[in-house]
Amino acid sequence: MQKTALVPYAHLPRAHHAHHVLTSTVDVFGTAHWLLADRAPQPGGDVLPFDALVVSVHPGGDVELTELSAVRARWPHLDRLPDGGFVVAASRARRYEDADQVQVFDALGREASSFSVGDAIEHLLVDEAGHIWVGHFDENPAGIRRWSPTGHIYWTSDGASIPGLFDCYALNVSGTTAWACTYTDFPLVEIRPDRPVRVWPNQVRGAKAVAIHGERVAFYGGYGEWPRPSSGARAPARPRRCSSSPGLRGLASSHPGLASSQSWCSRSGTSQTMRKASI
Template identity: 35%
Template sequence: MTVHAPDLTSTTRLPSLSLAHPLVQSLPNGHVLVVGARSKWRPEGADRNAIVYDSAGVVVAEHTVGDGIEHVQATPRGEIWVGYFDEGIYGNYGWGEPDGEPPMGACGLTRFSAAFTQEWRYPSHVDNTWGAISDCDALNVDGDTVWTCYYNKFPIVRIQNDTLTGWHNNVYGARALAVGGSGIALFGGFGPEHDRLVVGVLSDDRFLVTSEYRLVQPSGQPLPATAHVVGRGPDLHLFVDDDWSRLNIDDLAVGLPH
């Protein structure tokens, strides 16, 4: 595991790492969280797919955070937000089967405490006018404020003090978002729109588009569909092979709609 700020500051070996498709987050006190995207449920217990390491790479805790994990982002206080894709919501790998436990990710988005207690769950469509999550496509944890955009109606929803505020949105398929002031940037889309970047403002209960771009690499080369993009606060972080680029929403023309 390497830490960059932006230059390389440290390298830590994580011995015997068995988790596939790992997602990594920094935790307080120099600890590091590594989460595997998949977890099988068995009668004797589910796979523990969340491992906490100290700064020397020694395992200090192991937990289960469910299957079908799309996003993991931690707050400065060490709380952990987990967003799930459809298999983690509706069940697979033993979760949700007649003899299995209900999927931990059935709500689509949840918050674990620093002690890995599931302490908040996204409300169902019965308790939430913006609808239930069928796939948590985009997640942005900015301090203690959380933003998400999800399938199937793709509302933009802010979670602040466990209270939801939402905006209708006609931009479908975004898989990352950045937030700065009243501006929002939505990245990604279905098929040929995988490199689409839409910028706009939140007005009343609706997201108003002001600009649309096609995102390319710093070299000018097209952005491949395999690029991994993560939104944190006002930044989009783009990973293409060994290259890591950052785009701040302040670099974009947000403005007001004409």
């Protein structure tokens, strides 16, 4: 076990610093995205639809802007689909059948579909196939599920033999494989929809993000350790190599004050890539 310092991965361009950052992420292909609005959302009551701007910084440094029309989420999650569209989801849903909770936008920023995945979203990530992985916190016992962009469930953690799954503390995606660390036992979990779940015991309690590269595992945070990342731990049995190194995704919504007002993404200075945009 060793500690690994994080270094900047991408910056929100200065031209957009006057906007309010609603959330941010790094997609499965390594592009950083920030969801911006003119002002911060107000507490209480329904959210009136508003226009938002996604600023995307590609690994080579190119900047792309996408305007989204009629966004309805107050505390949103964001990720990009392989076809260039975006998924925006409200973390809370007042009713399970709230069809407006998840909005799918096409590459031109127009809403293409909407559906509900249930209350208490802790993590939302899109894999290389365009499927949406959702991990819930403890106010929703749904656990972890994989959805299509049209709202069909393709995989669920029900009956998957994940020990002590009451809260999805950490979730990451590489290729079409998901990796998780869940409360209460905090095992390292590998989820491949076409085969049984694999589980390894883990000594890091309470990690908020996880990344896998080859035979090595990196955990971000943990009880008594937050916000420093711990890395270099070896799994007792070898995890399969990811097709690309997953990043430290899912931190922004959990810890909105991790970075200064200048949004940034981070990765480790070692061979293990750890990607995540933070507010």
